[in-house]
Amino acid sequence: MTASKATTAQAGTPAASGYRSLSMPMRYLINAILVVVFLVVGELMIDGGVVSRYQTGVIEQIGIYIILAVSLNIATGYLGQLPLGHAGFMSVGGYSCAIFIMRMMDVVGVTARDFVTGSPAAVGLFVIGIIFGGVCAAICGLIIGVPALRLKGDYLAIITLGFAEIIRVVMQNIDGVLGFTLTGGAKGLTGIPSYTNFLNTFIVVAISLFLIHTMMKSRHGRAILSIRDNEIAAESCGVNTTYYKTLAFVASAFFAGVAGGLYAGCIGVMAPAKFGFMKSIEILVMVVLGGMGSMLGSVISATVLTILPEALRAVSDYRMVVYAVVLILVMIFRPEGLLGDYDFSMSRVIERIMNHGKRPEDFAPATTPAVEAVATAVASGAPSATTEKDTGKEASTHE
């Protein structure tokens, strides 16, 4: 599951003459096949009873936390800001998706049972509900982002924390203002049909990671990264920093909302108290631990930090304390996180095997012959494979 998506496509360096690289469609095909293999194996194991119902639930939660961590990573690792209200977006997405699906079930004539059997109407409702949750969260992200992104660093952190608290208070008390039951107040929203299962969680995770990856590996993603690296230089290079900050923030909120939608269907109950400051910190710990700017890092740490407390139920009282200590130690001894901003690439591994363990650098001493090789490569019309670059240079792992 982890390897499947963080992998989509990094290219070898074009400077490497004689280096055998994979073409772009090939890379996508390899990753698509990996995703399908994981999916089929997972489904077979669940259907065959190898994985228990409880374990399936944990796997679904892993998927949800992967989306949460990777989406927070957009704002933290890629944009370089520190929002502390991710749980707020998650709750907005969760509530709006759950309420939407619950209200629409009668209208469309879908029963809770249909989500289990997977009738076309139920699938359609699920898809629309999840997107609706994401869009609602994205709208909140926009409302919050416009004032928040005018501020820097700590101010942004505190203002997002404040917004998340406001969202929590609103969820808790909105029924009293509306005069009818919408969110269920402090007791929470109950009776949410369990529309989340392994299959759709997996697909949503795969699609989310793909979309985040492709966004970051495009001109939009580069603009976002440039703001993180040097905002003043980015402005002087014509990067509309306000726009791209808002874009990153809204994208981050959107996927948090999607995860929230899955979460509502997975847990079955939405209570405002679950989405406090603590939840935001829990997600932040995943991102920081994995490495800010590393999608693979977020995926691994979300997986580990979801499984660990389940596996160590006996000592779960100590979990939070351990989290805190780990967070402090990581900041002191490895502030860039366990993986830094290294990202794993399946294609790169395959390429390495194809080239008998040599790296692209081994083919390209940075001297004039190499330069000429490039010139000819460029002149002869660069293949599409060279268009996607690899930010997580191998060099980073050796630092």
Next chain:
Amino acid sequence: MSSDETTKTETTVETAPSASPKRHRPVLVQMETPNLVPERDLGKMPVLQAEHLGIDFGGLTAVDDFNIAMGRTEISGLIGPNGAGKTTIFNLLTNVYKPTRGTILLDGYDTAGKSVVEVNKMGIARTFQNIRLFNKMTVEENVLVGFGNSMSTHLLTDVFRLPKHWKQEAEFHDKAMDLLGIFNMQGLAQERAGNLPYGAQRRLEILRALATNPKVLLLDEPAAGMNPAETEELMENIEKIRDDFQIAILLIEHDMNFVMGICEVIGVLDYGRIIAKGTPEEIQNDPKVIEAYLGKQGVK
């Protein structure tokens, strides 16, 4: 773009600030700047003009009455002792600081009220005294960020990897490689910018600025920290850039061989004011310049 019929002392000024220069209604105004533009640029409207530019920080006047008129393909230099206000002028020209007084016209359009981003889009690109690269991004990505505004794909086109995305990425990959070729840096394309040696970082910053397709390039101490051989090479390359891209270049530099060797016009700044202006020969023999650099004893 204005036509050649505007003389060197008449230029067009936009009335209301707006995002697209094309929509402006040009207004003719008189500019008082005495021009020192090279002969080949005479008869064309100056690409960059500043009139009585000044800025105060609190009660302190950092820059006062700064005037410039740059020909379209001119290389000029700004020299002066440390703290004279050279970098402040760059910050004024790029609207990082809002001028307290004065006007800046870029290709005839007033830059007042524009953001740093808009000024860049209008055609001013710069480098920084303390290098400001995107350190964690690769060399090629640094250049591609500069190309950002020339790229047009919609977010969804990129996210869903439609054919247009691939076509554009390939096109700009080639462009970036061509640009890196100016300094023979193609081999470093996938290197992290932060890992480059100092000289290469300075060169990359110039290329990144060039990628934004400027009409005027501002270089803040481009030769700082370079050895004589590198400096020599950089001089040739800057002239080559000017010729190939047909742009004006304004540079700040302390290396006098560099400035005298490459600039057609030099302005000398001291205590925020231009104390002398002229060709390298004129500047070298100007007693006021010698005084500013060496103190009163220096003048025999």
Next chain:
Amino acid sequence: MRTQPPALPRFYWTCVRERKCCAVTILTQVLNGLQLGSIYALVALGYTMVYGIILLLNFAHGDIIMVGAYISWIVMSQLGLNPVLAIVLSIVGCAGLGVLIDKVAYQPLREAPRMSLLITAIGVSYFLENGAQLVFGADAKVVPEYFDLPSMSVGGVSLSANAIITIVVTAISTIVLTILVQKTKLGKAMRAVSEDMGAARLMGINVNNTISFTFAVGSVLAGIGAVLYSMAYSQATPTMGIMLGTKAFVAAVLGGIGSIPGAVIGGLLVGFAEVFVSAIGLSVWQDAVVFLLLIIVLVVRPTGILGRPMTEKV
């Protein structure tokens, strides 16, 4: 909620129809606001001190108060010792904890990016909260009254001694702090370090000691805040620091972080806002109102009411 009339009309009923809204009610509420605002101001001063010197929003500050409240509880309820000793130990304990946190968690990160420092602070806060929960349990502990003080009644307005003590102590603390920062040699060192750490070091100032001293001062204020808070609410819970800290933090940001008068103004503003919102019967919304206030102020004046604008050198 549905059985009661909506909030604003309810205010109207009590105030106008039942004629309970008179000068007495208003004065009582003003006093409440002053008391609550004073506590916030005191805590906000701690945030401001630390921010002023190392540009760190010390997330753990609220949790230091929590620890102070637990110390009072241990000394009085568990050990049955003198309340005066409880007050002294709370304040000393907080100061020690503040310095310890700085030495262990923040000092190794002096040269690190601010983001790392901020995340570390969050980690420390998280650690203290969950540590307290582990040690003391999640339920509230009752902190006994320090002193048995009578409440006076002046012209129908009941003046609780607690409220008066809180207000007076805060006023004195603010004045002492101002003198400390403005007039003493240590204060000069603090201001120098906050201006330019490197230059201060070259001038022979022991930067780490100065920063530790700042943490000690901020934490003493937190200790005093813990005592005053315990006087007002008589309980200690592991999570009490979060909301108290966050709101004081809002107060510091509102007033302009780094500014001593700003922290006081911000604290009083937040205190009054909360009391007012409660008074009109909207107490469930009071947290939201405080944060809304913060957002509005930050949008209109990003550095707070008295904050200095910060510019980055290009």
